[in-house]
Amino acid sequence: MRKEFLPFSKPSITEEDIQAVGDVLRSGWITTGKHNAALEQEICAYTGAAEAVAVCSGTAGMHCLLQALGIGPGDEVITPSMTWVSTVNLISILGATPVFADIDRDTMLVTPETVAACLTPKTKAIIPVHFAGQPCDIDAIYALAEPRGIAVIEDAAHAIGTRYKGRHVGTRGSAVYSMHPIKNITAGEGGVVVGSDHALMDKVRQLKFHGLGVDAFDRQTQGRAPQAEVVIPGYKYNLTDMCAVLGRRQLARLDEFDRKRTELAQYYLEQFRTIAGILPLGAPQGYDFTPAWNLFAVRVDRPDLSRNEFMAALKQRNIGTGLHFRAIHSQKYYRERTVNAPGGLANTEWNSDRICSLPLFPEMTRGDVDDVVAAIRDVLNLPGNAGPDCQKVIRRQSFRNYRALWLRG
Numbered sequence: 392m393r394k395e396f397l398p399f400s401k402p403s404i405t406e407e408d409i410q411a412v413g414d415v416l417r418s419g420w421i422t423t424g425k426h427n428a429a430l431e432q433e434i435c436a437y438t439g440a441a442e443a444v445a446v447c448s449g450t451a452g453m454h455c456l457l458q459a460l461g462i463g464p465g466d467e468v469i470t471p472s473m474t475w476v477s478t479v480n481l482i483s484i485l486g487a488t489p490v491f492a493d494i495d496r497d498t499m500l501v502t503p504e505t506v507a508a509c510l511t512p513k514t515k516a517i518i519p520v521h522f523a524g525q526p527c528d529i530d531a532i533y534a535l536a537e538p539r540g541i542a543v544i545e546d547a548a549h550a551i552g553t554r555y556k557g558r559h560v561g562t563r564g565s566a567v568y569s570m571h572p573i574k575n576i577t578a579g580e581g582g583v584v585v586g587s588d589h590a591l592m593d594k595v596r597q598l599k600f601h602g603l604g605v606d607a608f609d610r611q612t613q614g615r616a617p618q619a620e621v622v623i624p625g626y627k628y629n630l631t632d633m634c635a636v637l638g639r640r641q642l643a644r645l646d647e648f649d650r651k652r653t654e655l656a657q658y659y660l661e662q663f664r665t666i667a668g669i670l671p672l673g674a675p676q677g678y679d680f681t682p683a684w685n686l687f688a689v690r691v692d693r694p695d696l697s698r699n700e701f702m703a704a705l706k707q708r709n710i711g712t713g714l715h716f717r718a719i720h721s722q723k724y725y726r727e728r729t730v731n732a733p734g735g736l737a738n739t740e741w742n743s744d745r746i747c748s749l750p751l752f753p754e755m756t757r758g759d760v761d762d763v764v765a766a767i768r769d770v771l772n773l774p775g776n777a778g779p780d781c782q783k784v785i786r787r788q789s790f791r792n793y794r795a796l797w798l799r800g
């Protein structure tokens with residue numbers, strides 16, 4: 392068995408990164424400043440986006456963007472239930488109604504068909520999620536939205552580095568990237584809103600900083616009126632320069648990170664070809680893309696073992712896992728308050744019961760993947776990785792533990 396715990400995710404931070412953050416701390420300017428401005432430019436250069444606004448989280452960026460689009464009471468916003476809760480919380484906080492589109496069972500992405508099924512005259516926006524770093528069929532979703540005057544916001548939290556038909560995702564309308572520690576690049580915490588509508592992006596800029604339209608750095612360095620006034624009540628969602636400098640350094644390494652993630656993901660895929668009932672995500676069909684592999688998600692579809700038992704058994708074997716995500720419409724607040732796709736959410740529910748993220752981060756080795764796969768084979772009592780005596784002991788142990796789990800709940 393593996394001696395050291397293998398977490399399911401871990402940021403890659405170098406001594407030079409620590410030095411760079413230290414340099415900002417020593418510089419006398421630690422909040423939003425030149426590193427924010429540079430990060431915004433570099434995100435535009437990397438992705439091809441027209442404009443970028445750095446914020447303190449992806450969630451904060453989504454809040455500004457939804458409000459800037461005027462989303463409010465009476466509006467419906469279509470998004471999957473298989474996503475992080477933040478988007479749906481914001482739709483609700485703004486007084487609008489989240490409408491859940493089902494996902495493709497294999498890729499876990501919303502499709503033009505599942506989105507179309509949710510359209511009503513009240514639909515104001517669609518938020519497709521590029522789950523795990525694989526892109527949705529964005530052109531087809533725009534083809535539904537544009538003629539009806541509906542906004543599309545790509546939730547690209549998992550997808551910085553993902554290409555769709557040769558272009559970076561998030562460059563067509565507006566999108567939000569996240570720099571949370573488990574995403575493809577991290578700033579500690581942080582997010583970036585990108586978009587091509589200048590008036591909309593200006594509103595986002597205002598909302599992220601008290602509704603002033605300019606932040607402290609603009610006022611000091613760019614000679615703008617020091618008595619800037621509130622044009623709309625706004626938030627305090629700006630990013631510190633300690634975070635921004637880290638985000639910049641990570642962005643410079645993104646291609647290296649994604650190469651490593653892809654190599655590891657492909658190695659995982661090879662291993663799972665021979666393990667029944669542990670199902671990796673399928674690749675979207677019908678369009679050209681390059682995934683950024685933020686998560687390596689599998690579905691535990693075994694008659695003898697639930698997903699929760701699988702996660703607990705891996706933890707005992709020093710393998711960390713994550714759960715991305717528990718369907719939102721199954722959670723307390725939303726059970727009574729959301730609208731689901733007319734045909735129901737069968738694929739979302741099937742995945743919500745089975746989904747589990749396995750360890751995937753750039754510093755992992757193929758040997759680590761071997762450890763994960765060996766632990767899974769062991770949990771499933773498949774031959775191949777532990778001696779017969781060891782197998783027997785582990786089997787007895789796991790039986791006891793499953794029993795304990797069953798008894799508990």
Ligand SMILES: *Cc1c(COP(=O)(O)O)cnc(C)c1O
Nearest residue numbers: 448449450475548569570571582
């Ligand atoms: C992480 C995540 C977010 C939010 O990003 P934060 O930077 O953590 O606020 C939004 N959507 C999805 C799908 C995510 O995984």
